[in-house]
Structure formats: C-alpha cells, structure tokens
Amino acid sequence: MVVLTAVFGILLAGSLVFCVLVIFATRDYLRVPHRAASVLPPVSILKPLCGHDEGLEENLRSFFVQDYPEYEVLLGVHRLDDPACPIAERLIEEYADKVTARIVVTGESPIPNAKAFTLKRLVIESRHEILAMADSDVRVAKDFLRRIAAEFEDRAVGLITCPYRAVGGASLWSRLEAIGMNTELLGGVVVARMIEGMKFALGCALAVRRDVLEEMGGFAYLQEFLAEDFVIGSRAAELGHTVLLSSSVIEHRIGSQAMLRNLTHRLRWARSTRRSRPLGYYGQIFTYPLPLALLLFAVHPAAWPMLVITLVTRSSAAIATGHFMVRDPLLVEQWWLLPVQDILGFFVWLGGFLGDKIVWRDRKITVLRDGRLEVNS
Numbered sequence: 001m002v003v004l005t006a007v008f009g010i011l012l013a014g015s016l017v018f019c020v021l022v023i024f025a026t027r028d029y030l031r032v033p034h035r036a037a038s039v040l041p042p043v044s045i046l047k048p049l050c051g052h053d054e055g056l057e058e059n060l061r062s063f064f065v066q067d068y069p070e071y072e073v074l075l076g077v078h079r080l081d082d083p084a085c086p087i088a089e090r091l092i093e094e095y096a097d098k099v100t101a102r103i104v105v106t107g108e109s110p111i112p113n114a115k116a117f118t119l120k121r122l123v124i125e126s127r128h129e130i131l132a133m134a135d136s137d138v139r140v141a142k143d144f145l146r147r148i149a150a151e152f153e154d155r156a157v158g159l160i161t162c163p164y165r166a167v168g169g170a171s172l173w174s175r176l177e178a179i180g181m182n183t184e185l186l187g188g189v190v191v192a193r194m195i196e197g198m199k200f201a202l203g204c205a206l207a208v209r210r211d212v213l214e215e216m217g218g219f220a221y222l223q224e225f226l227a228e229d230f231v232i233g234s235r236a237a238e239l240g241h242t243v244l245l246s247s248s249v250i251e252h253r254i255g256s257q258a259m260l261r262n263l264t265h266r267l268r269w270a271r272s273t274r275r276s277r278p279l280g281y282y283g284q285i286f287t288y289p290l291p292l293a294l295l296l297f298a299v300h301p302a303a304w305p306m307l308v309i310t311l312v313t314r315s316s317a318a319i320a321t322g323h324f325m326v327r328d329p330l331l332v333e334q335w336w337l338l339p340v341q342d343i344l345g346f347f348v349w350l351g352g353f354l355g356d357k358i359v360w361r362d363r364k365i366t367v368l369r370d371g372r373l374e375v376n377s
Helices: 002-030 056-064 085-094 114-125 144-151 172-196 210-215 218-222 228-238 259-276 278-287 289-299 301-325 329-333 337-351
Strands: 043-048 071-077 100-105 130-134 157-161 164-168 205-209 242-245 250-255 357-360 363-367 373-375
Touching: 002 172, 002 278, 002 289, 002 301, 043 056, 043 114, 043 144, 056 071, 056 085, 071 085, 071 114, 085 100, 100 114, 114 218, 130 144, 130 210, 144 157, 157 228, 164 172, 172 242, 172 250, 172 259, 172 278, 172 301, 172 329, 172 337, 205 210, 205 228, 210 218, 218 228, 228 242, 259 278, 259 337, 278 289, 278 337, 289 301, 289 337, 301 329, 301 337
Parallel strands: 043 071, 043 130, 071 100, 157 242, 164 250
Antiparallel strands: 130 205, 157 205, 357 363, 363 373
C-alpha cells in the first residue's frame, strides 16, 4: 500500500500541475490578437462525404455562406447514390449564383482510409493554392475563410489547424464525449502548443498550402495512416513549416451515437493515437486527475482532502478550455457530466493499450507501430 500510495500520489501531483498548465496555456492562446486579412486569396474547400450525418445540411450550408469573395467547394462521394448527394445537389443549386461548387465521384476506396483516398482525389480536382479541408460533421462561422486568409499572410505558416467545440447529440454517450473533447483533449492541445509549439494537426478542419502538401508527398503518402490528420501536422513541422492553431473555433457535430458504437469509435482512436505518438499517449495519464485522486483515496483514505483539491483544480482547467476558449454551453448546463467523463475516458485510455486491432467501416484492420494500416485478410 505504501508503494501504491507513493505512485498514485506522484501521478496525481503531475496531473494537478498539468491542470494549472492548461489554465495558463488557454490564457496564452486567447491573448493572440485577431487581425483582418489584407489580401483574400482564392480558396478550395474540400469536403469528403459518406452517408447522411446528423445535421449534414446545416453543416454543409455553413461553407456555402462564407463572407469571402472567391472560393470553390468540392464535395467528394464514392458513389452518386450516397445519401449525402441529394443534400449536396440541393445546396449547389441554391447557391449556384454565389459559389462555385460541384460533386466529385471518387469511386470506392481501395484502401482502409477512405477519407484520405477521397481527399487525394479532391486535391487533384481543386484549382486554388490554399486548400481548406473539413469533415462532413463540421460547422463553421461565416468568417472562417477570412480568418484563415489572415493567418496565412505569415509566409512561415504552412498549415493551420482549427480548435473545435464538440457538440453532442441527444444520447448521453455523445454528450460525455463532447465534454471530454472540450476539456481533456483540448487541454492537451493548448499545453502542447505552449510548451513546444504545434507539431500535429486536428483533423476536423485544417488548411494547408498546396506546395507544402506536395512537399510532404500529398495524400499518396498520408493515406497510409489511420491518423492522417496528426501525420500531416507532424510532417509539416518536420519540414520546417509553422503549424498554427487557428483563432477560428469550429463546431464538431458528433451526433447521437449509442453506447456500443460510441465506445468502439473512441477505442479505435485511442489505439490509433497510441501508435501515432506513443510517448504522448503515455503522458495522457496526467489528463485524468480525478481517477488518479480516487485511486489514491482507495489505497489511502486519509488523503481525502486531495479529492477536494482535485475537483477544484480539474474544474478550473475545464472551465478555461470548455467555457472561455470554445464557449461550450453543455459544460455549464450539465457540469455533472465532467467527472463521469473523466472516469469513462480513463478506462478508454487503458483500453487503448489492449491490442492493435480495430474495426473501421466494417473492415478489420491492424494499426502498425508507426500508425500505418494493414487490412486483415
């Protein structure tokens, strides 16, 4: 018990330090001034689609109503009978006099990472030098492109990645995941930004210069990985380009997944992260202060004051990112979800160490040590 008390005590101390770092890192991010763009270069928006996501029409519409003079929207589908096509066609017709947009049929993906395969085709079809890529479950503000353009005026910036406010659906499981993304995940992002700079990207929405993408080998290289978003950011940084965490906070609409589907997809990404950046994955233990405090209390009940300190410190860090950075109303309205998510997230993190097999779009896949994918026969 003495050994366990010491181990859990040291881990908890590190976790509380991390919470304090989150508060300072959030303040550091929020202090960066927002500047208006002096030049507005044309932009290609690339949108891979697959199926009818919850809120899909409004998600797509947010890209058709940008306050921006010249841009195109390319919507990629594997087949014309995809359920997303009627919605895409309706929006293309509705905004035909304002936005250049079209559907690109890519054919079925021969590789496990169908999103990266679609993006490879969309890049080929696109016309402009600035490429903005966003998932189908992303919703943006009208000034999204203007902010991206302003940030690209620094020629050192090769890639821009957007922080996101996760918006859960009606299911408890999606709301728990949203709370985790807006506090635990985002806390890790801003601390990494403050300590070493951005050496990765968040895949929901990002923008890259075409020449930077070509320099790293394009999606012919990136499509081999499950976490191609992380790899595109790390490769851009390795090549000497600045990866910028944008001032544009987007919405990630995660839908209303039932328990089994939600936990399966969370476990998939946990195993992918463990393979993509193993040291960072081990370090994620410090993002779970409440479970660590409970473990310490279980082996040493006299340490109960640490539970109180942990709740206050963790809540303060969560408010910093969830409220002040991304303005998540769920954190205020259903605050009690935070400790539940912390405990659930801890078990998902542990599950990430158990095996390297995942199921993705009905394919059984092995995630290799470098994050590449191998389809099981």
